[in-house]
Amino acid sequence: MDSDNADDVQAGLDSVEAELEVVKLQIAELLEKQASLTSKRKQLLRRLEEPCDSTQPSGSGPAMTKQELLRYENDDFSWSTELGQNLKDVFQLSKFRPLQLKAINLSMSGKDLFLVMPTGRGKSLCYQLPAVCSEGFTLVVTPLVSLMEDQLMYLKSIDVEAVSLNASSSKEHAKTVLAEMTDSKAPFKLLYVTPEKIAKSKLLMSRLEKAYNAGRLSRIAVDEVHCCSQWGHDFRPDYKLLGILKRQFPKVPLLGLTATATGSVLKDCQKILCVPEPITLTASFNRTNLYYEVRLKDSNSDDSVSDISALIKERYKDQSGIVYVFSQKDAETVSADLQKKGINASPYHANMNPEDKSQVHRKWATNKIQVVVATVAFGMGIDKADVRFVIHHTISKSIENYYQESGRAGRDDKPADCIVYFGFNDIFRISTMVVMENVGQQKLLNMVDYCQNVDRCRRSVIAVHFDEVWDDEGCNEMCDVCRHGNDYITVDITQHAKDVVQIVELAGSLEEKLTPLKVTEAWMGKGPAKRRKMIQTTTLSRLEVEAIITSLLLQGYLSEDFSFTPYTTYFYLKLGGKAPLLKNQSHSITMKMRRTGLDANTVKVSQVKTKEGKRSGDNAANSPVTKKVKRDL
Ligand SMILES: Nc1ncnc2c1ncn2[C@H]1C[C@H](O)[C@@H](COP(=O)(O)OP(=O)(O)OP(=O)(O)O)O1
Numbered sequence: 001m002d003s004d005n006a007d008d009v010q011a012g013l014d015s016v017e018a019e020l021e022v023v024k025l026q027i028a029e030l031l032e033k034q035a036s037l038t039s040k041r042k043q044l045l046r047r048l049e050e051p052c053d054s055t056q057p058s059g060s061g062p063a064m065t066k067q068e069l070l071r072y073e074n075d076d077f078s079w080s081t082e083l084g085q086n087l088k089d090v091f092q093l094s095k096f097r098p099l100q101l102k103a104i105n106l107s108m109s110g111k112d113l114f115l116v117m118p119t120g121r122g123k124s125l126c127y128q129l130p131a132v133c134s135e136g137f138t139l140v141v142t143p144l145v146s147l148m149e150d151q152l153m154y155l156k157s158i159d160v161e162a163v164s165l166n167a168s169s170s171k172e173h174a175k176t177v178l179a180e181m182t183d184s185k186a187p188f189k190l191l192y193v194t195p196e197k198i199a200k201s202k203l204l205m206s207r208l209e210k211a212y213n214a215g216r217l218s219r220i221a222v223d224e225v226h227c228c229s230q231w232g233h234d235f236r237p238d239y240k241l242l243g244i245l246k247r248q249f250p251k252v253p254l255l256g257l258t259a260t261a262t263g264s265v266l267k268d269c270q271k272i273l274c275v276p277e278p279i280t281l282t283a284s285f286n287r288t289n290l291y292y293e294v295r296l297k298d299s300n301s302d303d304s305v306s307d308i309s310a311l312i313k314e315r316y317k318d319q320s321g322i323v324y325v326f327s328q329k330d331a332e333t334v335s336a337d338l339q340k341k342g343i344n345a346s347p348y349h350a351n352m353n354p355e356d357k358s359q360v361h362r363k364w365a366t367n368k369i370q371v372v373v374a375t376v377a378f379g380m381g382i383d384k385a386d387v388r389f390v391i392h393h394t395i396s397k398s399i400e401n402y403y404q405e406s407g408r409a410g411r412d413d414k415p416a417d418c419i420v421y422f423g424f425n426d427i428f429r430i431s432t433m434v435v436m437e438n439v440g441q442q443k444l445l446n447m448v449d450y451c452q453n454v455d456r457c458r459r460s461v462i463a464v465h466f467d468e469v470w471d472d473e474g475c476n477e478m479c480d481v482c483r484h485g486n487d488y489i490t491v492d493i494t495q496h497a498k499d500v501v502q503i504v505e506l507a508g509s510l511e512e513k514l515t516p517l518k519v520t521e522a523w524m525g526k527g528p529a530k531r532r533k534m535i536q537t538t539t540l541s542r543l544e545v546e547a548i549i550t551s552l553l554l555q556g557y558l559s560e561d562f563s564f565t566p567y568t569t570y571f572y573l574k575l576g577g578k579a580p581l582l583k584n585q586s587h588s589i590t591m592k593m594r595r596t597g598l599d600a601n602t603v604k605v606s607q608v609k610t611k612e613g614k615r616s617g618d619n620a621a622n623s624p625v626t627k628k629v630k631r632d633l
């Protein structure tokens, strides 16, 4: 073969190989889609077999059929009269909320139970009321001392005897409690402990053993049970050791409670807690009284704080609310900015001293402060009924977190608003923070998808995230997408994607790394003249450019490329797994965008309902670099 001929053959070979690469990616994409559809089909089939009631249990233990479970909604048990009486007389409540009675009856019957119920729906009653109606005491494991104190305060106010053991208990107090555990005349009905106590105090375990043998340990409640699992959003190492409870006290019914656990997290918790066949009751995640909305933060001139203050002064005048921010510094500055505009706001974060924190909490709870500007440190156990708005100045790091934080609104079942300000740069601020967390990037991208999406009802995104089958009627225009659905159009962004990918590719060939900001600027023609000549710049607005880059990241055409120094983590963009697909002429990408401001560069595709699959499994936590970047809360 002469050399010309050899060159031709080589070129042909290269082209075939490139095409094969593309085909391989397409196959991978289709397999991914097949897997997701198969799992959806399985879920739907499972639902078909169940009665159509959203508060029906999902995935109950194999020991009981749906029919058998129904029986636990009745009030003809030997304890039913006492239960009803104590509900009214002690807890001063007129009736049970959905699932409460069933959960209580199951637990009273000695079953192990996982109860998944949205925040503020009344999980605590499901172990407090049985505790009052049972001999002996209930052991309650709680992750935070503040949660424990709130509950003790509440129980004291309704004359239910409860005690606690935690790191700050005095020696005498601990001694009395430990002694009373086996005393049949001991007055307390609930004993609250931190998981650390169970893990570290041999004395406590041996006293529990004695109480168990004396038949005084009537029930074990593990609150915020998702903390057991590394896949949950609030993993606590000491929760991992709680399996000892069921191993030592196998006859005592265990009740695990959580607001936010997916099926796989629950499976993990079941293993960790050594509960062989728990029954799982799952209440619907749909909070019908909450209005969900996402507002865009403009990177050019971020006036989100002015926007927030206008909302508070007008729409939420004299109403109670929370503004969640990213960091301690943001809590201070945003709070100061709101104060300057005449709003009665106070910051709240982990670095404040305990007295100041509880003072802010107390003043807010009694309406002496209108707004708390808080980091996620203002979290579990916040139980104010009339919160009318929860505004996120920065997106949460996951949908679980967002659901829990925003869920503090409207606990009195009256209308309340949950608004997120979604900023392009915030994605990367949070990304570098969660880089070392298990599936941190994927969870963040799910949150970004919630915000970026204008295609699906926000409720449906939340419901699907929690494995709940969703029916679009369930929203009632209580989210911005459903309310303003006609303001969005589907556009073809294939050419845009090619332009952006070319910019990133060019940088790669020059051994240069580009931050998302640099990519944005380069595409908008703000980079060095030399580069401008080599790339296709755009006249799209900054918001549109950011939306497209975000979409490419979500869909896997771009991906994150972290770089670590001892002091900080940098976020760069590199080509994603799907980038080669763009070489295929027939491959196209669409996205839904806000109707306003689209210029001629964007080709309209009339209302196509195509959804590109999100990528999955791309996990920066696998990075070999071990430095952890933490945010101050
Ligand atoms: N049957 C009921 N009727 C009226 N109010 C109830 C009922 N049960 C509970 N509540 C009230 C009491 C509390 O003020 C509020 C929240 O209950 P709580 O048990 O703290 O929620 P929770 O534990 O499910 O939420 P979180 O996930 O935030 O901890 O609901």
Ligand SMILES: [Mg+2]
Binding pocket: 123, 124, 223
């Ligand atoms: Mg609770």
Ligand SMILES: [Zn+2]
Binding pocket: 456, 457, 458, 459, 460, 475, 476, 477, 478, 479, 480, 481, 482, 483
């Ligand atoms: Zn909706």
